[in-house]
Amino acid sequence: MAALLEVENLRVDIPLGAGDLHAVRGISFQVDRGETLCIVGESGCGKSLTSLSLMDLLPPKARRSADRLAFDGIDLAKVAPSAMSDIRGNRMAMIFQEPMTSLNPAYTIGNQLEEALLRHRNVSGREARERAVHLLEKVGITGAASRLGQYPHQLSGGLRQRVMIAMALMCGPELILADEPTTALDVTIQAQILHLMIELQKEFGMGMILITHDLGIVARVADKVAVMYAGQIVESGTVNEVFENPMHPYTQGLLRCIPVPGKTRRGEPLGSIPGIVPSLIGEMKGCAFANRCPYTFEACLTTDVPLFETGSNPNAGRGYRCLLSEQQCIENAKEVA
Amino acid sequence: MAAITIPAAEDIVGPTPGQRLRKRIIGHRGVMIGAVILAIIVLMALLAPLLAPHDPYTQNLGNRIVPPVWTDGGSWVHPLGTDGLGRDYLSRLMYGAQISLFIGFATALISGVIGTVMGVAAGYFGGRVDLVVTFLITCRLSMPVILVSLAVVALVGSSLTVVVMVLGVLLWDRYAVVMRSATMQVRSLDYVAAASAAGCSTWRILVSEILPNVMNPLIVVATLEVAHAVLLEAALSFLGLGVQPPLPSWGLMISEGKDYLLFEAWLITIPGICLFALLLAINLLGDGVRDVTAPENRS
């Protein structure tokens, strides 16, 4: 059976005065039911545009193209806008970063929760209300029935994000796209929300794409990981493979940058990645990471690097985008640890 | 591993704010058109003593209401004809530009200083200062400008200075409102806290941290207020309570021409067109400045 979401060679271009901005430069991945894919990368790497392009919510100027963009066998590139809006919010739901701005302040929580269901399903108002109460309880909100009449500003940030999750779940979606769902929240609330999301995902057997810059979240939440840099996936694989044997110098660099209690020692310098992300405007030659990579050699500057597949299981999607040999990459990783 | 040199990562990205602004101004059609028209009028006003073919005050009752050169009976001696007292219309128009521009800019300056001081003070200090300023703004907004200026002029008599002073003291409301909200926004930014933590005096924070960053809205309001003042002066002069004859204000020229409206329409049309062109230019410039500076505020 085909995967729930199949993406092949997805590109997003934004025309600007100075030339096209190639924000997403040909990425491919698959997400199955009950599986969590984490897309991790720093600001400007194209991870948010990737999720928006899947939902067909790109800004009007941006152009999307892909060799294959299939959701449960439906070709999203060809489906009519009306059919897309039947899928969006219904079979594919999105959770945004800002719970403050993604709820409409003029409507009650109940209105907003029920609206999604009433729009996509042929249900009575009472059924919608019952489901809203059920889901609010599910996401850990006490006194759910009385919350329905409240407005977003009456809730705290953590509660609002729970409401957002409940809203995403109203129609029983098969795929959830979460873009930095906990970045605006405190650590304790963050852990609670992520805990909840994983539980619900397992319970309903949903596929989930979680977009984040936080490697801690990735390690704890993901089944599969895709590391993005400058609009490309530079490394992918299962979470264990990527964290235990990072192949790409960028992944290795990122892992060295973060302090880990018990691992990094106080007062000792953390690793760092010098330099800045290259401009994605116009054509780029060679490896996008070459100007910051400690292992760069001449070929890196001239050759466009493909994603080399590796790993024992060809379906696991283990790959890395580096000209160094597999052996060399593994040695580099050891040197680091 | 082959050691090769990688070009150093660029640490300065993008042009300076000044360069960006210049580029956007040149790319903005409204600003350019407005600036060109305004420049022509300003030049006309400044160079009036050199360019004007005649003295604008010399009357020649034997030569009254000569039509402009393009109509029957016109001549190049008086390209735009003469008015009811036989004064050269082109010369009066050029000197009139001086008066309109002077009133526009002087009023905008006076009201700008009053409004900016009040608005910035209210926005920065908040609390009671804000309460007082907001009250003053409300009071001012409930006074009809034309009626109040008519009353004042009727009381103290009218002259150029009186018109400028009266309008200046009346037109500060928009400055105060805009500066108040702009200041509140800037005040909450970290660089103001940083300057304060560096030990800067309040005065220094206002002058070097707040003011430069509320300049954009200030310029926009100022241009629109210039237009507002020019228009009000024309209206007051038309009513006979603005600039007094024989000074050649455009509003006064329209007023003087109104008796001939049905027969010699150009007496009104020509200063009318000039007034229209000046206001159009200023408004285009003001709107353009807002467009050009807005993206910088957003990003």
Next chain:
Amino acid sequence: MADTTIPPVLETRDLHCTFQVRQGMFKPKKPLHAVNGISLKVHKGEVLGLVGESGCGKSTFARILLGLQKPTQGDVLIDGQATSAFTRKQIARRIQPIFQDPYSSLNPRKTIGTIITLPLSVHGVGDPASWRGTVERMMDLCGLPKRVYDSYPNQLSGGQRQRVAIARALVMQPEVVICDEPTSALDVSVQSQILNLLQDLRAELGLTYVLISHNLAVVEHMATSVAVMYLGRIVEQADTDTLYHAPKHPYTEALLASVLTPEPGKGVPDAQLGATFPNPINPPPGCTFHTRCPKAMDVCRKVAPRPLIVDGAEVECHLHDDSIRSAA
């Protein structure tokens, strides 16, 4: 350990800060105790980590230390002298801030050089001719190339802007630097550069930091001692190793349990704190944490805990109060 005869470089004594907040247009004002009795000591060369959730009063506390906010009660002491007697300029020479957002902490209308020179010109240090040299040395120390001297903030990356903010804070050679979430607006790879820079500068210039952060991994890496703040009070304070290895207060335990280290397979812990952060205008009676505490007892709902010293940690919790426990 610090010599007890030397007064701590920074000390607060029973610091309070109360705001009068109006909740509705016609409702009477109610007091909000943003800072509710904080006593802390920071010795020279130490890094005090201050952690807590948003709304716990961290930022107000920082503003008081910087002299930007007057406390309603209590004192801030620098080298044993109360700052209430100091002018803002005198405080500024000793304590400087580094803010969270490098995009709003630099005036977009000024060049980098002018921004870093500002403290020198405010205090009139040396003659103006020497300023450029001083500023360039500080820029160099902070890893900024000389050629950005005449650039504007919008021409620099986030990491470089933060370096500028650090250079501005250090150019007067203050004793204490208040770092308010110095890296949380930055990317991971830049965050480590800034943390390394802060470490290096501390060693080089003998600085003392107060590091305010919600990232407990960063605090663990940087701080020598940690204070945990909840609703305007310090509920636990200890040196970093003690606090991280043997947390005493249930809130500290929950915070530490919520840290997501990049270790796959461990899953996401459930901190069991409940979803609602209490409204600081109506704090719960007794121990303010009891509404979220998984170990709350009856006494916690009535009696506020007193400060205790348990195994080298200062903690405010009935669980460690023997008299309460024996009574219960």
